[in-house]
Amino acid sequence: MSNILSTSILSSGSYLLQGNEACAESAIRAGCRFYAGYPISPSSEIMESIANRFPECNGTFIQMEDEIASISAVIGASWTGAKAMTATSGPGLSLMLENIGYAIMTETPCVIVDVQRAGPSTGQATRPAQGDVMQVRWGASGDYQIIALSPWSVQEMYDLTIEAFNLSEQFRVPVFLLCDEAVGHLRERCIIKDDVEIINRKKAKGNPPFGQDGDDLVPPMPSFGEGEKLLVTGSTHNEYGFRKTADSAVQERLVKRLSNKILLNQDKITDTEEYFLEDAEIGIISYGISARASLKAVKVLREKGVKAGLLRLKTLWPFPEKVIGELSSKVKKIVVPEMNLGQIVREVERVSDCEVIRLSKVNGEVITPTNIVEGLQTNIRS
Amino acid sequence: MYQDIIIAGFGGQGVLLAGRILAYAGMIEGRHVTMFPSYGIEMRGGTSNCTVIISSDEIASPVIKNPSSIIVLNKASMDKFGPALKSHGMAIINSSLVKEPYKRNDIDMLYVSANEIAEELGDSKVVNMVMLGAFVNKTGIVRIESIFNALTEILPAKRQNLLKINQEALKRGAAAVK
Numbered sequence: 001m002s003n004i005l006s007t008s009i010l011s012s013g014s015y016l017l018q019g020n021e022a023c024a025e026s027a028i029r030a031g032c033r034f035y036a037g038y039p040i041s042p043s044s045e046i047m048e049s050i051a052n053r054f055p056e057c058n059g060t061f062i063q064m065e066d067e068i069a070s071i072s073a074v075i076g077a078s079w080t081g082a083k084a085m086t087a088t089s090g091p092g093l094s095l096m097l098e099n100i101g102y103a104i105m106t107e108t109p110c111v112i113v114d115v116q117r118a119g120p121s122t123g124q125a126t127r128p129a130q131g132d133v134m135q136v137r138w139g140a141s142g143d144y145q146i147i148a149l150s151p152w153s154v155q156e157m158y159d160l161t162i163e164a165f166n167l168s169e170q171f172r173v174p175v176f177l178l179c180d181e182a183v184g185h186l187r188e189r190c191i192i193k194d195d196v197e198i199i200n201r202k203k204a205k206g207n208p209p210f211g212q213d214g215d216d217l218v219p220p221m222p223s224f225g226e227g228e229k230l231l232v233t234g235s236t237h238n239e240y241g242f243r244k245t246a247d248s249a250v251q252e253r254l255v256k257r258l259s260n261k262i263l264l265n266q267d268k269i270t271d272t273e274e275y276f277l278e279d280a281e282i283g284i285i286s287y288g289i290s291a292r293a294s295l296k297a298v299k300v301l302r303e304k305g306v307k308a309g310l311l312r313l314k315t316l317w318p319f320p321e322k323v324i325g326e327l328s329s330k331v332k333k334i335v336v337p338e339m340n341l342g343q344i345v346r347e348v349e350r351v352s353d354c355e356v357i358r359l360s361k362v363n364g365e366v367i368t369p370t371n372i373v374e375g376l377q378t379n380i381r382s
Numbered sequence: 383m384y385q386d387i388i389i390a391g392f393g394g395q396g397v398l399l400a401g402r403i404l405a406y407a408g409m410i411e412g413r414h415v416t417m418f419p420s421y422g423i424e425m426r427g428g429t430s431n432c433t434v435i436i437s438s439d440e441i442a443s444p445v446i447k448n449p450s451s452i453i454v455l456n457k458a459s460m461d462k463f464g465p466a467l468k469s470h471g472m473a474i475i476n477s478s479l480v481k482e483p484y485k486r487n488d489i490d491m492l493y494v495s496a497n498e499i500a501e502e503l504g505d506s507k508v509v510n511m512v513m514l515g516a517f518v519n520k521t522g523i524v525r526i527e528s529i530f531n532a533l534t535e536i537l538p539a540k541r542q543n544l545l546k547i548n549q550e551a552l553k554r555g556a557a558a559v560k
Contacts, residue, residue, distance in 0.1 A: 014409065016402075016405060016406045016409050016415070016417075041423070125423050126420075126421055126422060126423055182418065182444075182445070185418070185419050186416060186417070186418050186444055187402060187405060187416070187417040187418075187419075188405075188414075188415060188416045188417070188441075188444070189409055189414065189415060289444075289445075292442055292443045292444060292445075293442075293443045293445065295442040295443070296442035296443040299442065366418075366445040368443065368445055368446065368447050369442070369443050369446070369447075370447045370448075
């Protein structure tokens, strides 16, 4: 089996890949060997690529009857020890949310790719949007933290898919690769390297699988079939998985730990990139395809003598509030271009000291550098 | 070096494949490339276009408003992208489907009767390669050999039998603008 695994991975080199194809290849590289899904534009090429490639690497691919069944199968597979993934778009994600809550409560590592299209509901199947930022954050019931990453290139569809698996294994939490149709369908060069860090969930025989005092907030995770006593429930449970649905102390301890295992590690998790911010008076904060247009806009603005810079969010959740707070004390204005009517911008407003300007585009077309430059100039003049 | 091109037509004309091959050829020549598609939910008949950027530097935005070149395969695309073309830009126009001369005097226009050429070759599906051959020869954006190599790489194993007719179509397109 190890032979099959090593030969099935794309060899190092330069490839002209579609974002969705890069995501599938990256999942294979990360060790994903279980995929259950239901096709939906604009994510379907991920499923198609996985279905083509899994027979070569001993993976299990199942096309399920719907998205509810898909995420259920993914959670089950993860508890047998597999790294498991599904991919969908906004309407499919809506169907998955109940069991995503179950994955959060049971601390099940899994990767969910949302290739966002214009919504609400069926919306525009082949058009890009960034409208699911809050759906992934708050869609399930109760209090919790999840992780969401936002790739802006085909290269990052590859790099961040591996990162998503690593984070989900490390923190025992569902991780979202929150991309948009534009990045999913974009084709560009993807450089694949042999040397990649892969993290696997930790094991400790005999340890309780749902947290105990003195551990690092992420308990070891046994699999079914390893001989451990294992109870998995979405109801409130103690460290051994026993249901404690009337115990206020257990409930409080569990819910706080589920949040704190992410929040207390957020400096390790969050990742951002800075462009031309050293002397910037206007800070653009953006993510995904909107950040590509933003970078071009920064260059155009600089040519016009406007001191603009870009802070790009590779991590959306947990929200990189520290770095944004620091930026807001250095620049005069912050501008947030995004392809929704204002989702990340409210978070930016929450943590910023300076004026924050919203730049929205929701017509199903990609935001362009011209949109940003013109939007900004209108705003500065007024 | 920086070039951005929009290739546009209706679904089924091979617009996206042409864009993919052009981008691949750019990558073979060591350039940074992006190919960004835009299409409807129809397989045939809807509108389809893609933006290809070939650059010696990293490409910030893969989406642009005013391209420096357009390759236009049908009338609807001419109406949509003709006005967006930059001043002094280059338009390669499929005159088989765009019958009337386009009214702009600040751009270079080249008319190629791509459908007729494709039909002479015996396969109406190679219209896209005729247009691509014309564009590459006119602009020299990449070498035609790189396009041939890209075509070989991109065509799946079961379609390699189509290599020859596609190469023929590229050559005929190139010859049409000499």
